[in-house]
Amino acid sequence: MTGKPGTPGISRDTRLSEEGLQRLERQLRSGSQVSDHVLTQWIRRYGDPARVIIKQYNRYRTDLES
Numbered sequence: 001m002t003g004k005p006g007t008p009g010i011s012r013d014t015r016l017s018e019e020g021l022q023r024l025e026r027q028l029r030s031g032s033q034v035s036d037h038v039l040t041q042w043i044r045r046y047g048d049p050a051r052v053i054i055k056q057y058n059r060y061r062t063d064l065e066s
Helices: 018-029 036-046 048-056
Strands: none
Touching: 018 036, 018 048, 036 048
16 A cells, blocks of 8 residues: 555544634534533533633533533
């Protein structure tokens, strides 16, 4: 086999970018039923910027922090 091996998925740097936060906002704006578990992951990964977006769409609750 020759050539450069493929890289699966999205790199962590790309996930933890402004683009990632824009994706979260698009999902919430479109009315997608994002589960609480997934919102918790967004908060864990992005912290305050994700928390602000989630609050804008009235989906924030303190139990998302656990």
